[in-house]
Amino acid sequence: MFLSSIGVFQMLIVIMVLSLALIYIIGMWKVFEKAQKPGWVAIIPIYNIIVLLEIAKKPTWWLLLYFLSIIPLIGVLISVTVNIMVGVGVAKNFGKSEGFGVGLGLLGFVFYPILGFGDAKYLDNKTDEINEIGAIQE
Numbered sequence: 001m002f003l004s005s006i007g008v009f010q011m012l013i014v015i016m017v018l019s020l021a022l023i024y025i026i027g028m029w030k031v032f033e034k035a036q037k038p039g040w041v042a043i044i045p046i047y048n049i050i051v052l053l054e055i056a057k058k059p060t061w062w063l064l065l066y067f068l069s070i071i072p073l074i075g076v077l078i079s080v081t082v083n084i085m086v087g088v089g090v091a092k093n094f095g096k097s098e099g100f101g102v103g104l105g106l107l108g109f110v111f112y113p114i115l116g117f118g119d120a121k122y123l124d125n126k127t128d129e130i131n132e133i134g135a136i137q138e
Contacts, residue, residue: 024109030116031055031090036124055122056089080105087111094120 028042035055041048053062062082069079088101094115103111
């Protein structure tokens with residue numbers, strides 16, 4: 001009896017995690033479509049980060065910073081920091097606040113669907129240039 005209840009609990013956890021992943025993917029799909037990128041990119045590992053960096057107007061080499069997460073503790077902090085910075089870049093390019101960008105970076109499964117299904121429009125400023133450190137020059 002006890003073992004079967006543990007199995008049910010584990011199954012509920014798996015269902016919850018898969019549901020959150022699905023919500024995150026659907027939200028990302030809609031955000032990519034709003035930015036005139038193909039929505040299916042949301043389900044392609046690594047390439048979805050490259051496209052997200054394009055939307056955030058960050059240099060592609062930042063992808064390497066995500067791979068630093070394999071370093072214990074320091075790597076996780078770097079990865080979270082980069083995720084927040086990319087989230088802020090995405091939020092700004094959709095006319096949202098920096099606080100919303102922090103939400104994108106930390107709670108993407110909540111904020112990407114809000115951005116994707118909300119009324120925010122992608123502000124594509126083709127005149128902006130990216131300098132060596134990834135900041136936008138206007």
